[in-house]
Amino acid sequence: GAGVSQSPRYKVAKRGQDVALRCDPISGHVSLFWYQQALGQGPEFLTYFQNEAQLDKSGLPSDRFFAERPEGSVSTLKIQRTQQEDSAVYLCASSLGQGEGQYFGPGTRLLVL
Amino acid sequence: RKEVEQDPGPFNVPEGATVAFNCTYSNSASQSFFWYRQDCRKEPKLLMSVYSSGNEDGRFTAQLNRASQYISLLIRDSKLSDSATYLCVVNSNSGYALNFGKGTSLLVTP
Numbered sequence: 001g002a003g004v005s006q007s008p009r010y011k012v013a014k015r016g017q018d019v020a021l022r023c024d025p026i027s028g029h030v031s032l033f034w035y036q037q038a039l040g041q042g043p044e045f046l047t048y049f050q051n052e053a054q055l056d057k058s059g060l061p062s063d064r065f066f067a068e069r070p071e072g073s074v075s076t077l078k079i080q081r082t083q084q085e086d087s088a089v090y091l092c093a094s095s096l097g098q099g100e101g102q103y104f105g106p107g108t109r110l111l112v113l
Numbered sequence: 114r115k116e117v118e119q120d121p122g123p124f125n126v127p128e129g130a131t132v133a134f135n136c137t138y139s140n141s142a143s144q145s146f147f148w149y150r151q152d153c154r155k156e157p158k159l160l161m162s163v164y165s166s167g168n169e170d171g172r173f174t175a176q177l178n179r180a181s182q183y184i185s186l187l188i189r190d191s192k193l194s195d196s197a198t199y200l201c202v203v204n205s206n207s208g209y210a211l212n213f214g215k216g217t218s219l220l221v222t223p
Contacts, residue, residue: 042216045210045211091156091157099208101147102159
């Protein structure tokens, strides 16, 4: 079956620009996660949704980061007024539920100039 | 101190060799443990869950020692296609988010 998909795969933004990253999870997966991965590091947790409810946003680095999943399926991660330190790969993952393995999308590689 | 610590390597081994990776985790309350594999410029892929009794999947064997908070992955009969970064992963205090190690790089050579 189809895995997690993300778009765009690559995004180049000028500093100060707003960006929106999309994630389509595996159908039927209740849990959806966003992670940020810097070069040479493991992914770092950003936020978690159970269906449409955002249960944890403790990993979001600043109030410029905002995520939503209004209908409990597709999710969007928005970054306002991008800064150079936002450059990273943004990974979306979904799972059937808590404690289950998470399946990752291909990521969006964001470069802020 | 990071929640999950791994030796970054790189581990360079010849085809057919057996190689072992270890990691330690700091949260004694963790309940879920995984190994993920990540190829260059690709997303992490779930390799296997790790259970207290130890588990095997083909050439891959995972072990968990809760008392020492230590997880291992053994790869037997290494293939060229095993070359990748192996990420040790433990669930966080929240129970659902995952804490990743930095990964151990493996290069299998002909």
